[in-house]
Amino acid sequence: MRTVYADNAATTKMSKTAVAAMLPMLEEFYGNPSSLHTTGQIVKEKLDEARADIAKCLNAEPNEIYFTSCGTESDNLAIRTAAELGAKKGKKHIVTTAFEHHAVLHTVKKLEKQGFTVTYLPVSAHNGVLDASEVEAAIREDTALVTIMFANNEIGTIQPIEEIGRICREKKVLFHTDAVQAAGHLPIDVKKQNIDMLSLSAHKFHGPKGVGVLYAKRGVRLVNLMEGGAQEKGKRPGTENMAGIVAMAAAFKESCANMQEVSVRLTALRNKLIDGLSAIPHSALNGDREKRLPGNVNFSFEGIEGESLLLYLDDVGIEVSSGSACASASLDPSHVLLAIGVHREVAHGSVRISLGEDATEEDVDYILEKLPPIVADLREISPVWDALEKGTMTHRI
Amino acid sequence: MALYSEKVMDHFRHPRNVGKIDDADGVGEVGNVVCGDIMRMYIKVKDNIITDVKFNTFGCGSAIATSSMATELIMGKSIDEALELTNKAVVEALGGLPSHKIHCSVLAEEAVRAAIVDYFEKNHIEYDREKYAPKEDCEHCHAHDE
Numbered sequence: 001m002r003t004v005y006a007d008n009a010a011t012t013k014m015s016k017t018a019v020a021a022m023l024p025m026l027e028e029f030y031g032n033p034s035s036l037h038t039t040g041q042i043v044k045e046k047l048d049e050a051r052a053d054i055a056k057c058l059n060a061e062p063n064e065i066y067f068t069s070c071g072t073e074s075d076n077l078a079i080r081t082a083a084e085l086g087a088k089k090g091k092k093h094i095v096t097t098a099f100e101h102h103a104v105l106h107t108v109k110k111l112e113k114q115g116f117t118v119t120y121l122p123v124s125a126h127n128g129v130l131d132a133s134e135v136e137a138a139i140r141e142d143t144a145l146v147t148i149m150f151a152n153n154e155i156g157t158i159q160p161i162e163e164i165g166r167i168c169r170e171k172k173v174l175f176h177t178d179a180v181q182a183a184g185h186l187p188i189d190v191k192k193q194n195i196d197m198l199s200l201s202a203h204k205f206h207g208p209k210g211v212g213v214l215y216a217k218r219g220v221r222l223v224n225l226m227e228g229g230a231q232e233k234g235k236r237p238g239t240e241n242m243a244g245i246v247a248m249a250a251a252f253k254e255s256c257a258n259m260q261e262v263s264v265r266l267t268a269l270r271n272k273l274i275d276g277l278s279a280i281p282h283s284a285l286n287g288d289r290e291k292r293l294p295g296n297v298n299f300s301f302e303g304i305e306g307e308s309l310l311l312y313l314d315d316v317g318i319e320v321s322s323g324s325a326c327a328s329a330s331l332d333p334s335h336v337l338l339a340i341g342v343h344r345e346v347a348h349g350s351v352r353i354s355l356g357e358d359a360t361e362e363d364v365d366y367i368l369e370k371l372p373p374i375v376a377d378l379r380e381i382s383p384v385w386d387a388l389e390k391g392t393m394t395h396r397i
Numbered sequence: 398m399a400l401y402s403e404k405v406m407d408h409f410r411h412p413r414n415v416g417k418i419d420d421a422d423g424v425g426e427v428g429n430v431v432c433g434d435i436m437r438m439y440i441k442v443k444d445n446i447i448t449d450v451k452f453n454t455f456g457c458g459s460a461i462a463t464s465s466m467a468t469e470l471i472m473g474k475s476i477d478e479a480l481e482l483t484n485k486a487v488v489e490a491l492g493g494l495p496s497h498k499i500h501c502s503v504l505a506e507e508a509v510r511a512a513i514v515d516y517f518e519k520n521h522i523e524y525d526r527e528k529y530a531p532k533e534d535c536e537h538c539h540a541h542d543e
Contacts (some may be wrong), residue, residue, distance in 0.1 A: 057433040162502040305433055307457035311409060333433065381415050382431050385454040393430075 003317040004363045008204075009153055009181060009354035010294055010321055015206035015249070020252035025243040033240055043242055050249035057191040057256040058198070058215055066214045066232045067245050068224065070264050071180040072103035073225070074214035076198030077236070079107045079147060080178040081216070081223040081327065082197070083116060085174070086144020092116045094175075095138045095146045097130060098339040099123050101153055103199075105335075108147070116144075124341035128157035128287040136167045145174045150182035150198075153200055153350055154323060154336040155287030156296025158186065162164065165194030174220065180204055180212075184255030184295055185263070194219055200252075202244065205252035206357075211244030255357075262357045266294035269364050270353055273297050276368040280375055282388070284397040286323075286337060286350060295355035298323070300342060303385030304349045304378040312374045313351075318367055323350035343396045346382070401458060402492035408462035413469050416451045424521065425511025428504050434460045436508040438468070442516055445476050447532040452508070466490050467505035476516075480529070482509050 025046065031039035033047045048062070055062045068074045071277075079094075086092060094108050098120040099210070108118045119138045123130055135146060146168050161177055168175035178196040179188060184205025190198060196217045203209040214236075217223055228237025255262075274285055274297055282302040301309065306322030313320055323334035335349035335377045342350070353367065379385040386391040398473030401409070406409035441449035449507035450472050454464040455499035465489050471479040488494050494502060510529055517524045 205511050303455065305456050305460070308409075308461060311406075311458045315410065345430040345433075348430075381453050382413070382455040382460075383426060383453040386437075386453060 001317045002366055003319070004172045004359075004366055005319050005353055006353045006359070006363070006367065007319050007321050008356040009156070009352060010295075011203045011209065012206045012356060014203075015251055015254055017254045018207050018247040018251035022243045022247035025246050029242070033230070033242065033274065046246050047240060047242065050245045051388065053249040053253050054213060055215075057188070059191050059250050060215050061218065063233075064190075064215055064218055066216060066236050067240060068212045068214055068236055069210055069241070070212045071101075071178065071199050071201030072212075074201070074212045075101070075103040075147075075178050076107050077178075077214050077222060077225055078197040078199060079104065079111070079145065079214070080225065082145035082147075082174045082176060083111050084223045085221070086142075086396065089118035089144075090383055091142045091144040093140050093143045093394065094118045094136060095121065095143060095148075097121045097123050097148055097159075099152055099154075099336040100147070100149055100328075101178055101180065104147055104149070104230060121148075123157075123339050126288065128152060128155050128336075128340045129331050130159050130164075131169060132160045134165035135164050136171075139167070139171045139173055143171070143173045144331070145176060147176040150177045150179035150188070151186060151293050152336060153181045154334055155182070155340065156293035157287040158291045158293065158356075160180070161195070162193045166354055168196070169194045184236055185259065185295075187259065190215060190217070202223040202251060205251055208244050209246040209323070211241050211248050213248070251351050258357070263294045266355055266359065269293060269359055269361065270297055272361075273353065273355075273367060276364070277371065280372050282395055282397050283375075286342060286344075288337065293354075295357075297355070298350060298351040299354040300337070300346045300397065301352070301375050302346055302349060302395060303382050303388055304347060304375060306350050309349070309351055309371075309374060310377070315370065316370045316374075318370060320351045320353045323347055323352065346396050400495055401462070402494075404490075404492040405459060405462045405494065406449055408465040408491065409458045412452075412454075412461055412465040414465065414472070415453070417453060418449060418467065418482050420443045421451075421512075423512040423514075423516030425508050425513070425515050427511050428456070428506040430455065433457070434504060436460065436464050436504050438464070438512040440471075440512045440516060442476065447471050447474055447476065447479055450512075456501065456504075457496055457498070459501040460504065462491060463487050463494075463505040464508065471509055476513060479509055480513055482506055487501050491526040 031043040033044040051062045051065045098366040174196045178199045180201045183200035198215040199210040222235040286298040310322040421439035422442040423440045426437040437453045439451045450468045452464040485508040487502040
């Protein structure tokens with residue numbers, strides 16, 4: 001049976017380049033970069049190289065790159081830093097959006113409990129794309145931080161980062177962006193885009209899991225989440241995950257080099273998939289069609305529930321994720337879909353298909369062959385679809 | 398361990414007694430579309446015995462599997478026996494469910510009861526209204542929230 005892994009927004013397969021970069025770090029270059037002897041210093045050089053490579057891809061300076069364990073840690077570090085710096089000046093207001101990743105949302109929610117006020121900008125007006133003027137209007141005298149994701153993890157919509165960066169620079173407010181879904185897939189230039197802090201995670205661009213980066217512009221003094229040794233200028237202590245860091249740098253370099261070509265090819269496949277799925281009656285694309293990540297397709301199908309669709313797709317080798325309540329432990333449908341104004345009952349019937357860079361036309365054809373009949377079968381046994389068809393319930397889409 | 402047992406996946410992939418009964422003696426519908434699951438159960442009754450049962454479900458894998466299992470457990474049973482069906486029995490018959498999916502089995506139990514109550518009502522059969530009153534809330538949705 002054909003297997004189409006279409007959950008690349010969840011995680012990606014490591015590239016051959018990344019694996020090749022990683023293995024010698026496990027077998028040969030095992031030293032501790034903090035050691036002064038030869039075995040240690042060889043590894044220190046690898047660490048410096050990795051830092052320089054990543055900085056270059058972001059148009060940052062090497063000393064602005066901090067290695068972390070994941071995107072979540074980077075988000076926590078950035079937000080807590082801004083909160084602490086702000087609080088010292090009596091600034092206890094944060095601007096964010098309603099559809100951030102939980103690493104951001106739960107961190108600012110915790111700060112709310114500690115006396116911060118948070119403005120959650122709405123994202124429903126333009127189908128999941130924020131209006132930068134809303135950011136400008138939300139910034140107050142006591143705003144300590146603006147934190148807005150580069151691209152959304154569920155619906156793939158790309159935010160006007162450069163414009164937001166310019167506004168924050170003018171208003172002299174720290175700007176952090178969670179670029180976990182964007183890094184390696186969209187061009188990032190922290191100088192041009194006026195980004196003060198940026199989070200990324202290796203496993204979203206064919207690097208390994210368990211390693212990430214926080215870029216923090218020179219002058220932004222990070223606040224430790226942990227205390228310990230002098231690694232990462234003492235801001236993120238703990239012996240470096242060298243295998244992960246070196247593999248991440250190799251993967252990032254490769255992704256950035258291939259970005260243009262991959263983006264053009266994936267966008268064409270994505271659009272074909274969107275057009276094909278749009279032929280299913282009472283279905284809708286979630287998020288703006290144009291301003292979205294090259295591989296992201298997120299669809300709602302009325303009258304069915306997403307987890308069932310996901311499991312039946314899995315049975316024919318198509319692996320996706322679902323925004324339904326039942327796919328999570330919380331039993332609430334995706335906060336992202338609710339934030340962009342998707343009706344609760346429709347949000348339950350949503351799936352995210354995130355194509356990887358090795359996706360082919362045949363993969364898309366296979367999805368378009370297998371998915372519509374599964375939707376039809378699930379509708380056949382659905383009392384909701386029955387009610388919609390009889391007119392005792394009103395179609396939302 | 399996978400999220401679902403083999404038995405759950407079997408009932409999800411090959412649901413038993415799926416469909417409608419046009420001349421059903423009792424029809425019960427429980428759940429809420431906003432919460433993400435609805436079950437509708439149809440029964441045929443002859444001489445106090447459930448001679449046929451069918452279901453329609455909008456919901457996740459375990460919602461479909463628990464509906465399917467519930468229909469198997471009440472098929473051919475007397476009304477009194479069917480009324481005694483518990484969600485626990487459905488879960489056990491399926492070889493277990495993840496804790497956040499237990500509410501699906503509660504819905505299955507309630508769907509069976511709702512269909513029987515409808516049969517009682519249609520045939521003017523006296524029953525304990527308090528005990529078998531339909532639950533119109535969405536409690537099951539959040540009963541197992543963490």
